[in-house]
Amino acid sequence: MRAYLLVVVLCGLFFPALLAAADRPANVVLIVSDDQGYHDLGCFGAKDVRTPNLDRLAKEGTRLTSFYVAWNACTPSRASFLTGRYPQRNGTYDMIRNDRVDDGHLYSAEEYAVSPEHILGTDVREIFLSNVLTQAGYRCGCYGKWDGGQLKRFLPLQRGFHDFYGFCNTGIDYFTHERYGVPSMFADNDPTTQDQGTYATTLFRDHALNFIDQNHEQPFFLYVPFNAPHGASNLDPEIRGTVQASPEYMQLYPPGDDKRAERRRGYVAAVTEMDAAIGAILDRLEQYQIADDTLVIFFSDNGGSGLANNAPLQGRKSTMWEGGNRVPCLIRWPGHVPAGQVSDAFLTSLEVFPTACAAAGAKLPEGVSYDGFDMLPVLSGKIASPRKEMFWERRGEVAVRVGDWKWLDSKRGKGLYYLPDDIGEKHDLSQKHPEKVQQLQDRLAKWQAEMQAAEPRGPFRDY
8 A cells, every 4th residue: 555655656746747848849959060061971971070979960860861951052041941931932042241252352340331241131021930939938049150141130139039149141260250351250139259269169069058058947949050161261361261170179180181181181170079069069958858858950051162072962062963952961859750760851951940840839820931841750751751842043053853853054064863873963864854854944934933923032132
């Protein structure tokens, strides 16, 4: 009888806590690297890059091998997954950056203040994932590369985030935090130079950990868009052509035999340093025993840049080849996403918004056209991917994938490819299958008409 009473008492003590844990919506941690190559993770085959924590994430979750972003460079890609909409639909369908930096021009404060890089941003009518999750009762923090506009109305705190530390343009020097000589770091809504000299990845890691410390007892959305391993945005050409890393991580790799090899050394060191920061975030989730309650998504914002390894894909960042738009992706949510699995399902970053909302139990806003879907049933093996097609358009260059076929028309090349047999896009089949080319061109034209008919958004569209 006493044993029975003990069981009753224990159930009374622990059942409410178990019920609360079961009822708690999932935390969402979205980690994005910058210009990381498709091959530049151990779990994607790299032998010359150390990524033990990303490899651990792959082992504990699912590795996606046919995952695409919506644009082949940073600004539109990020606006797309944060809004769940094609760049052509949300209005941010090109880069927000100044071109004068290409010839070494140092902007004065007054000149920079009225430059396109400073005054443009994603349309304020767009609803961000952070807006939806804040409305659902989440605490939201963003630490890293925002790249959605620098004026106050475009900053994260006006987009649903409660806390922000990072920079809002496309790239910075990792130590000075300047973009081609212009101080670029923000704390919430205010520019700051307080942490100059501290490596950027370290700062973003520490702010992310502090956010978890402060919010682990409630549902949260943590967005960590690292700038690693993007090139350093410095006017000095010797620095500008490199990816910067801390000395201790540079020492993990032998010196290069030539300039390119030495620059590759900086790139892989920066990847490993970012990997260590990701490991600290994963460890902090485990420390608070909330790892099982947390959906973690990792991917690169676009294909790898010149120092990256995108094998076996052709092309790189800014191209319409697979190397520009297909990126490494890892997803972990114990009990919901299988561990140690590899999925070749056709999926994209457009799925991130509805997937996060589904994990949070938050409804998608009414009256908004979304271009993705909840991919959790796909990852769990319940259904095949509903994704049958994907479209890319940039400055007159286009690409379309329908099923397993891809057609592209760009300055660097043109052709039709059957991806299951030719992931490297080496064999143009357009002459052999002209009917397939026409089919994909017709689908592209219908998509372009749909985007043109969508409610117009700035900053680029005329309306």
